[in-house]
Amino acid sequence: MDESKEKEENSFETVKQIFNDYLATHQHRKTPERYAILEQIYTHEGHFNAELLYNAMQKDYRVSLATIYNTLDLLLECKLIVKHQFGDQLAQYEKTFGTNIHHHLICTQCGKIKEFSDKNIKAAIQAKHFQTFQMSHYSLYIYGICSKCLKKKKKTS
Amino acid sequence: MDESKEKEENSFETVKQIFNDYLATHQHRKTPERYAILEQIYTHEGHFNAELLYNAMQKDYRVSLATIYNTLDLLLECKLIVKHQFGDQLAQYEKTFGTNIHHHLICTQCGKIKEFSDKNIKAAIQAKHFQTFQMSHYSLYIYGICSKCLKKKKKTS
DNA sequence: TTTGTTGCAAAACGTTTGCAGCCTC
DNA sequence: GAGGCTGCAAACGTTTTGCAACAAA
Numbered sequence: 001m002d003e004s005k006e007k008e009e010n011s012f013e014t015v016k017q018i019f020n021d022y023l024a025t026h027q028h029r030k031t032p033e034r035y036a037i038l039e040q041i042y043t044h045e046g047h048f049n050a051e052l053l054y055n056a057m058q059k060d061y062r063v064s065l066a067t068i069y070n071t072l073d074l075l076l077e078c079k080l081i082v083k084h085q086f087g088d089q090l091a092q093y094e095k096t097f098g099t100n101i102h103h104h105l106i107c108t109q110c111g112k113i114k115e116f117s118d119k120n121i122k123a124a125i126q127a128k129h130f131q132t133f134q135m136s137h138y139s140l141y142i143y144g145i146c147s148k149c150l151k152k153k154k155k156t157s
Numbered sequence: 158m159d160e161s162k163e164k165e166e167n168s169f170e171t172v173k174q175i176f177n178d179y180l181a182t183h184q185h186r187k188t189p190e191r192y193a194i195l196e197q198i199y200t201h202e203g204h205f206n207a208e209l210l211y212n213a214m215q216k217d218y219r220v221s222l223a224t225i226y227n228t229l230d231l232l233l234e235c236k237l238i239v240k241h242q243f244g245d246q247l248a249q250y251e252k253t254f255g256t257n258i259h260h261h262l263i264c265t266q267c268g269k270i271k272e273f274s275d276k277n278i279k280a281a282i283q284a285k286h287f288q289t290f291q292m293s294h295y296s297l298y299i300y301g302i303c304s305k306c307l308k309k310k311k312k313t314s
Numbered sequence: 315t316t317t318g319t320t321g322c323a324a325a326a327c328g329t330t331t332g333c334a335g336c337c338t339c
Numbered sequence: 340g341a342g343g344c345t346g347c348a349a350a351c352g353t354t355t356t357g358c359a360a361c362a363a364a
Contacts, residue, residue, distance in 0.1 A: 063321090065353095087240075089328085105287070121281045124277045130262070133302070135300070140296070143296075144292040147289035186339070188338075222329085224346075
């Protein structure tokens, strides 16, 4: 418990530093809004989308949606977050630093998303080398039917 | 050459049959628009999106975008096509029948998408079994920088 | 002082929906 | 004949943009 919390705090300090360096080298301004958004993201668990982030931040800090999107783009560029476009239309994001690489199971019936890890899959992908392509990250989405929907289906048929 | 063309024609007859059966068992009507859209998809190469399909069809057949989307949903349900939501906002589709399973390389700089296959990756994914999830298909997106953009980057730095 | 960044509101975009008429079944 | 499907246009929801004010450099 203590260990994971400590790790989390350390990782926030680290990402702050990474973001700081990124803004400096790309001559972007260090605005309080940008750090506030980064903090909100890195001190909370799990997936999020722009609106969720916006709503969550209104309590402590007043930021516009435009600034949220602007900052998310910056964070994408310096690879502190990744973006997913699952079946539905609103984009989902997740942090990359201090998080294990994982894959996603997507239920085509109810849309529920579950994470999983598999070292064989991970190894197979990372072993792949491309002559004319410099890999930076990847997303694996596995579609199917979750146990809950499977039960429902059996009942009705 | 002849062989691949023959295969293509056979595969169109097969998918027509699959679609036909799907429509029948689900009590959907067999409208000429639906078959025309299926034909357009299966007699052309590569990825497509709703607008591209719409524009391509205007020459020979008058269909509305609403019908295109309606039919794409049906084809998704009977698994004759799959949908991809790459970085940009418009959804891409591709046919599944008579096509080898492949993965996607996505350039984060220019957005270009390239396909590739790897039997080790394929094997690792298909070997995975879930106790509480019934896998139907999957998508692997590898993000990075393509050779063209890599060259440009080197020049400017 | 300069100009990148902000909030706000309006616009843009792909996709969905409502509706009257059409055509499978 | 009933009602699912169509085209059309208007509506939707997320994301982007234009603009004046603000504040980091």
